[in-house]
Amino acid sequence: MSRVIALANxxxxVAKTTTTLNLGVALVEGGYAVLGIDMDPQGNLTMSQGLNPDEVHPSMFNVLVQGIDIRDVIYRREIDLAVSSIDLAGADLALSSVIGRERALSKALMGVRDQYDFILIDTPPSLGLLTINALTASDAVIVPVQCEYLSLRGLAQLERTLELVRENLNPAVHIGGILPTMHDSRTIHGNEAIDILRKSFGDLVFDTVVKKTIKFAEAPVHGSSILAYAPQSDAAEAYRALAREVLNGKKI
Ligand SMILES: Nc1ncnc2c1ncn2[C@@H]1O[C@H](COP(=O)(O)OP(=O)(O)OP(=O)(O)O)[C@@H](O)[C@H]1O
Ligand SMILES: [Mg+2]
Structure with missing residues (x-):
C-alpha cells in the first residue's frame, strides 16, 4: 500500500508544487513508483511536466465530480501524474450537494493505492474543499514554508484545519514534516526564520533546507524537474536529501 502525502500550505x-514534483522525482530515482496528483485549478504541477491544463480532458475534475476512474487522467512523465484543468475551479460548487464530498479523492485513490509506493498530492493555496479532500485522503502532510516571519503565522490556521479533519474525517492525518524553502542564508532574516521554526516546531522541521536559487524558475519552462534540468545542482541534492528523510520514516 502506498504512503499518501499531501503538500499543503x-x-x-511557498513551493508546494515545486516540492511535489521534485520530491516525487527524487523518489523515482530511488526506484519507487510515484503518482503525483494535481488538485490545484491553477494546474502548475500539470504544466511543470509539459502538459497544458487548458487542453487535457478528462482531468481530476471528472474524477472528483463524476467519479470516473483516476487511471483515465494519469499521464506518464517523470512521475505518473493525475492532471488538473481549469474546470477544477468549479469542483467546490459541483461537489457541494454531493454526499461524502470530502471523501471524493480518498475514494478515487482506492483503485491505485496498491500500484504506487508514494502518492503525492499538490494542493491549492487555500483551505477549501479541494485541500480538505487531499487531507482526508492522506496519511501525512508536508508543509513547505518560506523562510520569512510572516509565512510562519499561517501554520496555526493549517493546524486548526487538520484538527477538524482528524475529528471528522481522517483520524490518522498529521503533519509529517515542515520544509523550509527559498532560504537565503546571506540574510539575517532568513536564518532567524529557520531558528524560530525549529524552536517552535522542533523535530517536525526537516533537516533539509531548500535554498533560494534561480534554477527553480528555469526548470518548469523546460517542462522538467530540477533533478532532470540540473541534476548536480544544490537544489537537486536538497530534494534527494528530503527524499531520504521521508524514506527513513522518522517523521512520516
Ligand atoms: N528554492 C527556490 N528558490 C527559488 N525559487 C523557487 C524555489 N522553490 C520554488 N521557487 C519558485 O517560486 C515560485 C512558487 O513556487 P511553487 O509554484 O512551487 O509554489 P506553490 O506553493 O505551489 O504556489 P501556489 O500556492 O501558487 O500553488 C515558482 O516560480 C517556483 O519556480
Ligand atoms: Mg502550486
Missing part, C-alpha cells in the same frame, strides 16, 4: 508561492 494555504499561503501561496
Amino acid at each position: 494555504q499561503k501561496g508561492g
Whole structure:
C-alpha cells in the first residue's frame, strides 16, 4: 500500500508544487513508483511536466465530480501524474450537494493505492474543499514554508484545519514534516526564520533546507524537474536529501 502525502500550505508561492514534483522525482530515482496528483485549478504541477491544463480532458475534475476512474487522467512523465484543468475551479460548487464530498479523492485513490509506493498530492493555496479532500485522503502532510516571519503565522490556521479533519474525517492525518524553502542564508532574516521554526516546531522541521536559487524558475519552462534540468545542482541534492528523510520514516 502506498504512503499518501499531501503538500499543503494555504499561503501561496511557498513551493508546494515545486516540492511535489521534485520530491516525487527524487523518489523515482530511488526506484519507487510515484503518482503525483494535481488538485490545484491553477494546474502548475500539470504544466511543470509539459502538459497544458487548458487542453487535457478528462482531468481530476471528472474524477472528483463524476467519479470516473483516476487511471483515465494519469499521464506518464517523470512521475505518473493525475492532471488538473481549469474546470477544477468549479469542483467546490459541483461537489457541494454531493454526499461524502470530502471523501471524493480518498475514494478515487482506492483503485491505485496498491500500484504506487508514494502518492503525492499538490494542493491549492487555500483551505477549501479541494485541500480538505487531499487531507482526508492522506496519511501525512508536508508543509513547505518560506523562510520569512510572516509565512510562519499561517501554520496555526493549517493546524486548526487538520484538527477538524482528524475529528471528522481522517483520524490518522498529521503533519509529517515542515520544509523550509527559498532560504537565503546571506540574510539575517532568513536564518532567524529557520531558528524560530525549529524552536517552535522542533523535530517536525526537516533537516533539509531548500535554498533560494534561480534554477527553480528555469526548470518548469523546460517542462522538467530540477533533478532532470540540473541534476548536480544544490537544489537537486536538497530534494534527494528530503527524499531520504521521508524514506527513513522518522517523521512520516
Ligand atoms: N528554492 C527556490 N528558490 C527559488 N525559487 C523557487 C524555489 N522553490 C520554488 N521557487 C519558485 O517560486 C515560485 C512558487 O513556487 P511553487 O509554484 O512551487 O509554489 P506553490 O506553493 O505551489 O504556489 P501556489 O500556492 O501558487 O500553488 C515558482 O516560480 C517556483 O519556480
Ligand atoms: Mg502550486
